[in-house]
Amino acid sequence: MTPKLSVVIASVNGLPCIRECLERLEALPERNDMEVLVLDRRTDDTAAEIRRQFPSVTVFSGLHGKSIPELRWLGMQKARAELIAVIEDHCMAPPHWAGEILRFAESPYGVVGGPVENGSRERIVDWAFFLAEYGPCMPPLTDGESRGVPGNNAVYRREVLPLSEPAWGCVWESFLQQELLRRKVRMYLHGGMTLYHKKSFRLGEMMSQRFLYSRSFAAMRAQRMTAVKRLIYAGLSAALPAVLLWRIGAGLVRKRRNVKEFIAGLPIIGLFVLSWGSGEMAGYLAGDGNSLVRVE
16 A cells, blocks of 8 residues: 655664654554655664564665765655655654654645754753754744744655756755745645754754865855855855844743753854854855765
């Protein structure tokens, strides 16, 4: 039978992250109407363990060296359902998640996304990372038509994806969503479709991963820029940390939540946004530098 929903997961962090992610998916009431596809680039026994513990999950292994966008794109191509959800291997689905997605099966929207909530609440470093990275995606979010949805809680209607155009399988989801908007695809932000981000970081790992992501992002953006424009954007990156810090704090004040955690984590968030700005500067000036495939 053709599933109603395909869930695509790029496996990059290994066990136990993805084990808990899959346990949550297996427990969903709609599991019989879903297929779960894991695209694994690990070189350890993660793929074998998933096959052993979760025989109903489809695993594609031997993908070492593939970037997260490439893994996701391959999963989208392999998916059989009309609705294709993309999540991360450290994201946890609450019981209502799939049901909320399936409510939109007959909607006029090509892309639907929902809020991302923090699932790692014990350590201030994890709060700092989450607030800096996902503050704008936190609940509450207002239901309605949108210009984009969170990349790790996004559902695409198969018919709107340019799956025959391989270039879109090598970019981050924000670039793909911009292209879909250009093609008049309508997007919807559904405040009830919450997903939990659960990952603990070491400070050095957090800064390194943000630098790598930001460098790869800026390098993608710079591909269509002139040399002069790249230099201008590199210069503007010096001001990015201050702008980001203001946006994060102001957004939390508007949402009226987690301001205390923001203040407590301010030194860590400050380092995070410095890494963010320096990564973008490197991407504009020196290109990708193999950063994309190192993002986890």
